[in-house]
Amino acid sequence: MNKNPIDKFKVSISDLSFVGEDLQRPECILAERDGTLWAADARGGVVRIQPDGTQKIITDKSDFHFAQAADLTSKFTQGTLPNGLAFAKNGDILIADFGKDLLKVMTRDGESKTLYDEIDGEPIGKVNFVLRDSRGRIWITVSTKTKNWIDAIKPGVSDGYIAVADDEGIRVAADGFNFTNEIRFDADEEYLYIAETAGRRISRMRVHDDGTLSDREVFGPTDLGPGGFPDGIAFDSYGNLWGTLIYGEKIFALTPEGELRIILDDGNPEAIARLDKDFFAGRYSMDDMLACQSSVAPWMASITFGGLDLKTVYVGTLKGTRIPYFRSPVAGLPMIHWYEKYG
Numbered sequence: 001m002n003k004n005p006i007d008k009f010k011v012s013i014s015d016l017s018f019v020g021e022d023l024q025r026p027e028c029i030l031a032e033r034d035g036t037l038w039a040a041d042a043r044g045g046v047v048r049i050q051p052d053g054t055q056k057i058i059t060d061k062s063d064f065h066f067a068q069a070a071d072l073t074s075k076f077t078q079g080t081l082p083n084g085l086a087f088a089k090n091g092d093i094l095i096a097d098f099g100k101d102l103l104k105v106m107t108r109d110g111e112s113k114t115l116y117d118e119i120d121g122e123p124i125g126k127v128n129f130v131l132r133d134s135r136g137r138i139w140i141t142v143s144t145k146t147k148n149w150i151d152a153i154k155p156g157v158s159d160g161y162i163a164v165a166d167d168e169g170i171r172v173a174a175d176g177f178n179f180t181n182e183i184r185f186d187a188d189e190e191y192l193y194i195a196e197t198a199g200r201r202i203s204r205m206r207v208h209d210d211g212t213l214s215d216r217e218v219f220g221p222t223d224l225g226p227g228g229f230p231d232g233i234a235f236d237s238y239g240n241l242w243g244t245l246i247y248g249e250k251i252f253a254l255t256p257e258g259e260l261r262i263i264l265d266d267g268n269p270e271a272i273a274r275l276d277k278d279f280f281a282g283r284y285s286m287d288d289m290l291a292c293q294s295s296v297a298p299w300m301a302s303i304t305f306g307g308l309d310l311k312t313v314y315v316g317t318l319k320g321t322r323i324p325y326f327r328s329p330v331a332g333l334p335m336i337h338w339y340e341k342y343g
Contacts, residue, residue: 005330006240006253011264013296018322019314020049026323028085028129028232029314030093031306033338037314038093039323040082045110046093049323061110084129084182089136091342096127096140103127103140116140116170119163126152129182132336133189137211138165139173141180143197152179153198153229153284162194164211174205174213182232182302184241187333193219193241195230202230202241202254220258224248227272227292232302232316235333244300244315247292248272251300251315266294297324305332 020026025042032038035051045059060080081099088094093106094115101124102117115138118124125142126149132138140163144152152159160180164173178199183192185207192213194203200223205213219241224230227248234242239256242263251264271291278288293299302316310331315324 004240004255005238006236006255006261006263006328009261009263009329011251011326013264013266015326016296016315016324017326018324019053020047020055020323021321023047023321023323025081025318026320027083027301027316027318029302029304029306029316029323030085030087030335030337031304031312031314033308035306035308037306037323038085039316040085040095042081044080045082045106046085046095048108058106058108058110060104060106060112062112083127084131084141086130086132086138087337087340088132089340091340094130094132094138096130098126098128101125101127103130103138116163116165119170119172124163125159125161128180131183131185133185134336136166139163139183139192140165140170141183141194143179143181150284150286153279154282155198155280157198160196162192162213166211173211174216177203181230184233184235186235187237187239193233193235195233195243197229197231197246200224200228200230202233202243220254221260224252224260226269226276227267231300234303234305236305236328237310237331237333240330242303242313244303246299246301246318247275247289249292249294249297249300251303266296268292268294293319310334310338
């Protein structure tokens with residue numbers, strides 16, 4: 001294999017540019033080929049940012065009970081809270097609603113309907129992320145079945161799972177994860193990679209034609225280091241898996257060989273050390289998490305490759321009001337929607 005293009009690649013805070021303004025919790029970002037960005041927004045929908053920088057918020061017309069600013073750091077998030085996003089085949093937006101514990105689909109005009117809010121007759125749990133594969137199947141991560149979600153970010157709490165939905169309905173594909181967060185397929189959809197936030201690791205499982213998963217294993221280090229709580233992940237075209245450490249305030253990459261590289265580090269070492277100590281002692285708290293946030297890109301939550309050449313890296317955040325971005329030496333792996341046309 002040729003030399004890895006991210007060898008010795010580093011980014012500093014001064015390298016960041018920003019797009020968007022007055023956003024609320026732009027946790028997940030979708031990029032289209034024409035340069036349009038779609039960002040999840042706590043006001044109950046998404047913000048569309050045009051290539052010229054103009055933006056428009058599109059909220060769910062069927063639901064006016066949105067999360068308020070005070071809810072965003074609460075155990076009990078109240079109201080609609082868009083988290084993970086994906087494009088449906090027709091261009092509608094699949095939304096993992098972390099506040100109302102469901103997966104829904106919303107048109108680009110704000111009309112919506114619930115797709116799944118239960119599984120096997122039981123409440124589905126804290127729906128975190130959604131991903132569509134080349135076969136049209138929808139993959140959903142549920143971080144925890146615990147309503148007080150912060151209580152699930154502890155060592156040994158493993159009630160997170162992955163569900164898959166197809167023409168036969170929705171079913172659990174794999175369970176036993178430590179706060180399941182974002183998931184991604186490799187280029188051939190041979191493996192599904194899983195960010196386990198409370199597990200402080202990336203796992204992967206082999207994907208079979210019938211949608212079953214097997215052969216679970218840790219990919220890369222068994223612990224991602226200080227503040228090693230992974231949130232969002234995304235592949236580049238070389239095969240590196242990029243990601244964010246949300247409370248470590250770092251952007252990292254795992255090479256195809258599983259070697260850990262730190263791309264950007266804006267963490268507070270003292271606050272992170274306290275967080276890690278309390279986490280392993282089972283005393284994890286919201287105060288610990290808040291103390292770790294950076295001032296420029298607070299609580300880095302996701303990675304999205306975009307731009308015409310897929311070399312612009314957008315960073316989703318939980319506490320920011322703008323979207324940071326920088327240029328990468330390697331293009332991202334195109335998402336399944338990249339070559340689709342809507343309308």
